[in-house]
Amino acid sequence: MDGHKLKEIQDKRAPKPAWKIALKFAMNKRGTPYVWGGTSPRGYDCSGLMLRAYQKAGIQLPRVAADQYAAFDKKVSWKNLKPGDLVFFSNLGHVGMISRPGYMVHAPRTGDVVKEEKLSAWRRSAFVGGVRPDRKGVREWREFVKQRDEPAPSMPTATL
Numbered sequence: 596m597d598g599h600k601l602k603e604i605q606d607k608r609a610p611k612p613a614w615k616i617a618l619k620f621a622m623n624k625r626g627t628p629y630v631w632g633g634t635s636p637r638g639y640d641c642s643g644l645m646l647r648a649y650q651k652a653g654i655q656l657p658r659v660a661a662d663q664y665a666a667f668d669k670k671v672s673w674k675n676l677k678p679g680d681l682v683f684f685s686n687l688g689h690v691g692m693i694s695r696p697g698y699m700v701h702a703p704r705t706g707d708v709v710k711e712e713k714l715s716a717w718r719r720s721a722f723v724g725g726v727r728p729d730r731k732g733v734r735e736w737r738e739f740v741k742q743r744d745e746p747a748p749s750m751p752t753a754t755l
Contacts, residue, residue, distance in 0.1 A: 613728065614679020616652035621645075621692050621700045627709045629702045634658075639702045639709060641690045645681055648692065654728050661687040664726060671725035681728060682714075684721040693725075 621644055630638025634647055642660040649656050656663050664683045671680050680693045691701030691712075699718075700711045 612679075613649065613652035613654055613730070614677075617645075617648040617654070617728070618679050618692060618694060618700070620651040621648040621709070622694060622711065624648075624709045625700065625711060627702075629705055629707045629709070631705060633702075641702045644700075644702045644709060645690050645692060649728050654730055656728065660690040663690060664724065667726040667728065669727065671727055673719065673722055673725070676725050677727070679727070680725045682725045683723040684718060685723075687723055689721075 624636075624639065624644060627636065628638040629640060630643075631640050632643065633639045634643035639647065642658060642663055645660075645663060646656050646658060657666050660683060663681060664687050671677075676682060676693045676696075678693050678695055682691050682693060682699055683689070684691075689701070691699035694700045694711050697714055698711055699714060700709065702709045703712070
């Protein structure tokens with residue numbers, strides 16, 4: 596077998612990057628109704644769509660946009676955004692995913708549907724930051740949440 600054929604076979608077997616799987620999932624949901632709190636094919640809200648898209652790629656994100664942003668230490672600036680990056684707007688009240696340069700896929704608002712949209716000047720002005728989801732980052736977030744949610748140790752009390 597020549598080297599070219601071997602490389603072709605290896606490329607087909609290589610796992611797709613998580614962002615490609617997540618982006619494909621989100622793009623395939625275009626036209627699905629926005630449903631506040633939605634995380635299913637019946638409807639998605641902005642963070643519910645991101646949750647399910649990255650879950651499909653094997654990455655478990657927190658449920659709401661603000662926690663999704665906080666789940667990653669490394670932030671991505673506007674000029675460094677790439678497909679698959681999560682982008683956050685309006686004081687962390689909205690999240691979308693970069694689909695291609697200058698565009699995002701998201702679940703905009705009640706009465707609308709999941710769609711791809713050009714990043715406007717208004718979006719730029721409302722931009723808080725971006726993150727690039729990865730398994731390592733989310734594992735660290737889960738550990739933080741676990742420690743944060745554990746009950747505080749009981750303090751010994753002195754008796755007289």
